[in-house]
Amino acid sequence: MSSGGQTGTALSTTHTNLTADIIEARVRQITSKDSTTLETPTEIDTKTAEVCREISRRTLNLKNTSSGTLSASTNTITIPTDMIQSEEAVEALYLDSTLLDKITFDEWRAGKMKGFAYRDGIIYVAPTPDTARTYTLYYRRYHTTSVQTIEFNDDWKMCIVYGVCQKIYEDYEQSEDKGIEYMQKFEHELNKNEPAEMPVGRIRSFRG
Numbered sequence: 001m002s003s004g005g006q007t008g009t010a011l012s013t014t015h016t017n018l019t020a021d022i023i024e025a026r027v028r029q030i031t032s033k034d035s036t037t038l039e040t041p042t043e044i045d046t047k048t049a050e051v052c053r054e055i056s057r058r059t060l061n062l063k064n065t066s067s068g069t070l071s072a073s074t075n076t077i078t079i080p081t082d083m084i085q086s087e088e089a090v091e092a093l094y095l096d097s098t099l100l101d102k103i104t105f106d107e108w109r110a111g112k113m114k115g116f117a118y119r120d121g122i123i124y125v126a127p128t129p130d131t132a133r134t135y136t137l138y139y140r141r142y143h144t145t146s147v148q149t150i151e152f153n154d155d156w157k158m159c160i161v162y163g164v165c166q167k168i169y170e171d172y173e174q175s176e177d178k179g180i181e182y183m184q185k186f187e188h189e190l191n192k193n194e195p196a197e198m199p200v201g202r203i204r205s206f207r208g
Helices: 020-031 041-059 105-110 154-170 173-192
Strands: 063-070 076-078 090-095 115-119 122-126 133-140
Touching: 020 041, 020 154, 041 154, 041 173, 090 115, 090 122, 105 115, 105 122, 154 173
Parallel strands: none
Antiparallel strands: 063 133, 076 122, 090 133, 115 122
């Protein structure tokens, strides 16, 4: 198995003025009417990070790349630690300068098709290289756990705010209705924003 498993290099260009302070200020404007929901800045930052990671998981909007060496007689690559664990998050895989086809895990296991498959945090390559090859993986990643710089643009501000408000209200049983209200607002904002463009990784070519 290749070494892999490291955090990749960010490809997403962030054009945003959003900060944790901006999110906190708007959240407090909304929740300050309810004296039972006053939280510390650290608690709000933690919830903001959780919401940002959920948005990145559901929208696949953040990109990374990771490179390494696939040793001779090795046919597996451990995904980077910040990659979203789903087949859809694998955008493209190159061995040296060759773009590989995407195949299913069953096709990989049958050993009759060339390409790569994803399963349970591992990328499987076929055929197994007989010499060392350089790989470059393009993938969709989670938002970082730090929210000092938010990696979504300003269009996502209220989506993040509503998600944080939802989490705050869910912490208080007497605010269950508010939690539902802000969950609905969060989902509306999530669906309103443009989804990530489709991955560019090549689906396997037709074989008759």
